[in-house]
Amino acid sequence: MAIRSQLFEGGSLEATAKDVFAFPHARATMLQGVTVNIAFIGNETFYDRLNAIDSLLTLGARPRPIISARRIASREELGSILSRSTEERGVREVFLVGGDPSTPKGPFIDSMDIINGNFLNPKAIQTVGITGYPEGHPHIEDEVLWTYLKLKVNTLLALGFKVEITTQLSFDINTVVTWIEQVRSEGIHVPIRVGIPSPTSIEGIINFARICRVRTSVNLLQRFGWQLTSILSRVGPDRFLDSLFLETQRRDLGEIRLHMFPLGNLFKALTWFQKYGCGT
Template structure:
């Protein structure tokens, strides 16, 4: 027989994760207005960076959202930085804008623009300069990276961790896999997961980042993979609840939602989740 304490454990675990939720947004035309219309300033944001858009698009959107009262962590892609002077200039720019959080990544450029081949090299220079950020995020891959061997990814995380304050994971649809992986990470972990996005888009993204076990996990779930291929949006509630069930007593400290700029739908989903937790209490 299930006791009230056993029921409350997963519920309290989910509540703790939802209290520490953040959204990832992409610096496209209209993103700023979409954020202002849909997202409360209490929800922290990260702003992505791509080679196609360039670093200035990321920094510009981050500055505008900071000016509107949001807490914003811009992605800083190491491979887009040319030299130490540019790093110093960007740190000064973000400091002037009031940023206290960044997310440092290697970046998707096939070749470095300058002297920073990976996130660790950028983190080192940021530390030498004396960056002002209270929070420095780095990426983590519970199922490995789609194009980098697992031992290389694991070693990179080991080297980056002393220069960071938290880890944001790549998408993983298996809560137990995420929990087990996080147990070997000596930092708080925000679990990256998709928001309510079109299923077919999500399948394309998942294939692109090389999700191995997650694809097999989906295939085992009585037609779940088939439902992913139907029209409509993916509902992340089940995954969030599974993460809540495994989170107590671990270093899983929050959810980081990849919104794909579906901001109004993501915020409606968050509010429904909050309402369901309030009703359960």
Template sequence: MAWWERFGGGKDEPAAADDALGAMVAGHSIEVMPRTAAKIEDFRAILPAGTRVYIAHIDGTPIEDMVATARRLRDEGFAVMPHLPARSIESEAVLEEWLLRYREEAGVEEALLLAGGVETPRGNLDSSIQMIETGLFDKHGFRRLHVAGHPEGNKDIDPDGSTKEVDKALAWKQAFSESTDAQMAIVTQFAFDAKPVIAWTERLRQQGITLPVHVGIAGPAKLQTLIKCAMACGVGPSLKVLQRRAMDLTKLMLPYKPTEVTGELAAWRAAHPESLIEQLHIFPLGGIAASADWARVHAAPQEMAMAG
């Protein structure tokens, strides 16, 4: 069965499926780190104008490098969304210093708020909620705030495998979104199977969550690279997709591409316009150029239609 048949498409609808896939890929966001960004001569040569580019803040990265990368991307015409990992920020005063530098030196008005991967917080900030409660984002004019979503669970927050605390946090953020002037959305950890992502977004919708969801996917990469990253990042049930692929000798040496999972998400969204799924966020685990090339190819039908 082709992926376009799985969520509402018919056997004779590959063209419609391509359109749905193109619509899903068009308008995607992507992320870089300062050290990988430094290897790209000009992002305008590989990314569509206006693409939202997240800047991943790995613990220990100097804020100067983050701000310089943000300024460069803004100058090249991109929307810039730096990560703000609470546990890597030493105090509320440091958080405010960072926000001021992003605003004044790089013109940044967006941020992805995370707890961060550090086990022991550097200071008194431990979560994205604590950062929001400072009021600093509204104070300094941040117009868009994204928060993390975990379709396959987050054992750092719910070590018993439940979703109790994660659900409670998203309900809090939903309530905050209704009182702030900033636009908000949920961006998820990458996944390799559409089914748990779809089930999770439907469960959120039934719980009264209305925040749009930007689904994380891994860009083209070697299978070994993806398995290593998936295990390190706590990706759950959808890891089985990679494990099955690793057992297929005809696919073992071929680079993974996210076309099937993206196609299933696109078909679901086309058949269920009430879905929270809004767009894709690409983790370029196999390199930003490979991810950009894949996105350009699959967004082509939608972009040509818009041009027409």
């Protein structure tokens, strides 16, 4: 139970601005102290994300805006995003990603361009999150991923930031644990958040995995130990988490936390997350 509590303490989750606006304020206590990554997606504006930050602060949560390098049109836009999120609103964490567009909208090709460009103010920002890829990336060689992971972590630490790594979604616990062990063997000892999906239908999980460019199928999910009855049946990461609990007891994986990708209703996903974390 202690390991379970440790993993769930300080858990984080992903949300769009739309998800945040739909969250019932009567249940605000559920979000108090919870870190919420605010997605940077094409169909929501900068002002939507700012309003989501305001809503989360009102609910007592810890907003962590995602900064998508290739979606930013100019250095001025990036400066405005950062200053209005952190210096004006007191947000102390950001999360850097390269972004999905194959062609950058502006001058930033990847998150290293932001890190190296002196845009991040260590007086305003305490923690910077970055992504890890246990299953690799369909368009980036593994050697490049490892080189850049070490470069990002070491550069950010040298600049005075705390660093967290959040893994991309994976359904294979062995792949995730092996990847974490390699991270530690590379001398990277910052906290790692393991990405998990909230309970949803098999169809919902497969569709989300496709968006995240993670390989999966009904056959693969079954091979990884996911209990499936039909394409429309609801499943959750319970067995994945049980295995993760065991591995954290058997191995020295360092500081591990969880990051949930809510697939559907944020309130229902958070209810499950908190209930499961209590072992009920």
